[in-house]
Amino acid sequence: MVGRKNRMNHIFKRDNKTFILAMDHGANFNVLPQLKKQGKMIRELAKAGADAFLATPGMVDKFGDDFLGKGIILRVEGGVSFLGDRSKPMQIVVNAEDALRLGADSIITMSFPGSKFENEILSQLSRTIMKAHKWNLPVTAEALPRGFEGGSDARTPENITFACRQSVELGADIVKTIYTGDKESFKELTDSVYAPVVILGGSKKVAERQLLQEIKDAINSGGKGVAMGRNIWGHEKPVKYASSISRIIHEDCSVEAALKEFNTLY
Numbered sequence: 001m002v003g004r005k006n007r008m009n010h011i012f013k014r015d016n017k018t019f020i021l022a023m024d025h026g027a028n029f030n031v032l033p034q035l036k037k038q039g040k041m042i043r044e045l046a047k048a049g050a051d052a053f054l055a056t057p058g059m060v061d062k063f064g065d066d067f068l069g070k071g072i073i074l075r076v077e078g079g080v081s082f083l084g085d086r087s088k089p090m091q092i093v094v095n096a097e098d099a100l101r102l103g104a105d106s107i108i109t110m111s112f113p114g115s116k117f118e119n120e121i122l123s124q125l126s127r128t129i130m131k132a133h134k135w136n137l138p139v140t141a142e143a144l145p146r147g148f149e150g151g152s153d154a155r156t157p158e159n160i161t162f163a164c165r166q167s168v169e170l171g172a173d174i175v176k177t178i179y180t181g182d183k184e185s186f187k188e189l190t191d192s193v194y195a196p197v198v199i200l201g202g203s204k205k206v207a208e209r210q211l212l213q214e215i216k217d218a219i220n221s222g223g224k225g226v227a228m229g230r231n232i233w234g235h236e237k238p239v240k241y242a243s244s245i246s247r248i249i250h251e252d253c254s255v256e257a258a259l260k261e262f263n264t265l266y
Contacts, residue, residue, distance in 0.1 A: 002136070003135075003136030004133070004136040004137065004138050004173070007105040007106060007136070007137065007138050008105075008106075008138050008173065008174075010052070010071040010105045011051065011052045011071040011073065011105055011106060011138075011174070012051070012196065012224065012225075013051055013250060015250060016196070016224060017219065017224050017225045017249050017250060018051045018052055018071075018196075018198065018224060018225040018226075018249070019049060019050050019051045019052075019225055019226060019242075019245060019246050019249050019250070020050070020051065020052045020053065020054060020071075020073065020176075020198060020225065020226060020227035020228075021045050021046075021050040021052070021053050021054070021228070021229065021232065021233075021242065022053075022054040022200070022201070022227050022228055022229030022230075023035070023038070023041075023042065023053055023054060023055055023056075023059065023229055023233065024054040024055055024056050024059075024075040024108075024229075025229060025230065026038075026056060026058075026059075027056045027075055027077075027078055028078075028080065028081050028082060028090070029081075029082050030082065034233055034234050035233060038059065038063060039062070039063040039066045040066075041233055041238070042059070042063055042066040042067060043066040043067075043068065044238075044239050045232070045233070045238065045239065045242050046066070046067055046068040046070050047068065047239075048238075048239045048240070048242035048243045048246065049242055049243050049245070049246025049247075049250075050070060050242060050246070051070060051071060051225075052070055052071030052072065052073055052105070053067060053070060053071070053072055053073065054073045054075060054108060054227060054229070055067075055072055055073070055074060055075065056074070056075050057074065057094055057098070057102060060072060060074065060102045060103060060104070061102065064103070071105045071106075072102075072103055072104045072105050072106075073104065073105065073106040073107065073108050073140055073174075073227075074094065074099045074102060074104035074106070074107050074108065075094075075107075075108055075109075076092055076093065076094040076095075076099065076107045076108065076109055076128065077090035077091065077092060077093065077109055077110065078090060078091065078093040078094075079091040079093060088117075089116075089117035089120055089121055090110065091124075092109065092124050092127075092128055094107070095131065096128075096131050096132040096134070096135045096137050097135065099132075099137060100135055100137060104137070105138070106137065106138040106139065106140050106173065106174060107128070107132055107137060107138075107139055107140065108139070108140040108141070108142060108176070109124065109125055109128050109139070109140075109141065109142070110124075110125070110141075110142050110144075110147065111125050111141040111142060111143040111144070111163060111166065111167045111170070111172070112144055112145075112146065112147035112163075113143075113145060113146075113162065113163050113166055114145050114146040114147075114151075114154075114159070114163075115146050115147035115149055116147075116149060117147075121147075122166075122170070125139075125141060125167070125170055125172070126170050126171070129170060129171035129172060130171070133171065138173035138174060139171065139172050139173055139174075140172065140173065140174040140175070140176055140227075141167035141168075141170070141172035141174070141175055141176070142176045142177070142200070143160075143163040143164045143166070143167045143172075143175050143176070143177045144160075144163060144177065144178065145159035145160060145162070145163045146159075155178060157180040157181065157182075157185035157186075157188070157189065160177055160178060160180050160189065161180070161185075161188060161189040161192055161193070163177065164177050164189060164192075164193045164197060165192055165193050167193075167195075168193055168194055168195040172195060173195055174195060174196050174197075174198065175193060175195055175196070175197045175198070176197075176198050176199075176200055176227045177189075177197060177198075177199065177200065178199065178200055178202065179199045179214050179217075179218050182217075183217045183220065183221045184221075186217070186218055186221040186222070186223065187221040187222055189222075190221060190222025190223060191222065196224035196225075197222070197223050197224060198223065198224055198225045198226055198227045199214070199215070199218045199223055199225075199226050199227070199228075200226070200227055200228060201226070201228035201229060201230060201231040201232070202230075202231075205230075205231060205234070206231055208241070208244075208259065208262065209255065209259060211228075211231055211245075212244065212245070212248055212255045212258055212259065213255050215245060215248050215249065216248055216254075216255050219248070219249060225249050226245065226249065228245075232245070240262060241262065244258040244259070244261060244262045245258075247261075
């Protein structure tokens with residue numbers, strides 16, 4: 001248990017908050033041309049204020065020095081890609097021992113209640129947590145109702161809250177999920193989930209003000225930070241954007257002040 005706590009402390013800072021830069025997309029999606037020079041991007045974002053990275057085994061193996069000692073959350077799923085027909089779910093392809101050998105502080109896997117493959121995905125999550133905890137390795141669950149399949153109730157605050165609560169009931173140490181859309185419902189979520197919750201950014205490009213405001217509102221409602229990628233490394237000025245996000249998370253900076261600095265620097 002002590003080892004698991006120490007690894008959590010490598011992800012979360014003394015204020016119990018974290019800025020996780022998600023760069024694990026290349027295992028399943030096309031990340032070119034934005035991440036063509038991946039090592040350079042990792043190093044620059046680490047300097048800009050990222051506390052930890054969502055990463056793939058290949059990234060950690062090939063660009064280890066570029067993370068500058070920041071926390072590593074390793075994506076352990078694979079076996080499918082965006083070119084496939086989505087007739088099969090992702091499989092766990094990295095075990096706890098391999099993750100520790102690569103220097104991971106946590107591993108991440110999906111939690112998709114209500115999805116077509118919920119039985120397999122949720123069973124994988126449970127088994128992964130039990131095996132990882134034998135090695136005192138924290139597990140991050142990416143909790144999304146119905147996964148990416150859509151549906152009228154796929155992103156309701158109530159179902160997002162359920163997905164997050166279910167993940168911690170199964171043993172997850174960190175929960176990554178979508179912002180519910182307003183401070184009241186997100187406060188209800190964080191009050192109901194007994195593990196740190198971080199919000200994701202998603203594939204949709206969001207205006208700077210909107211994204212910074214969502215981050216600010218989530219933290220003020222009990223969130224512990226973000227695990228975002230494409231909106232940051234896909235931005236034309238990712239380094240300064242990351243710096244602004246870090247200030248929102250760790251310095252209680254206002255959205256207006258962050259935007260003013262962001263615009264002045266540009």
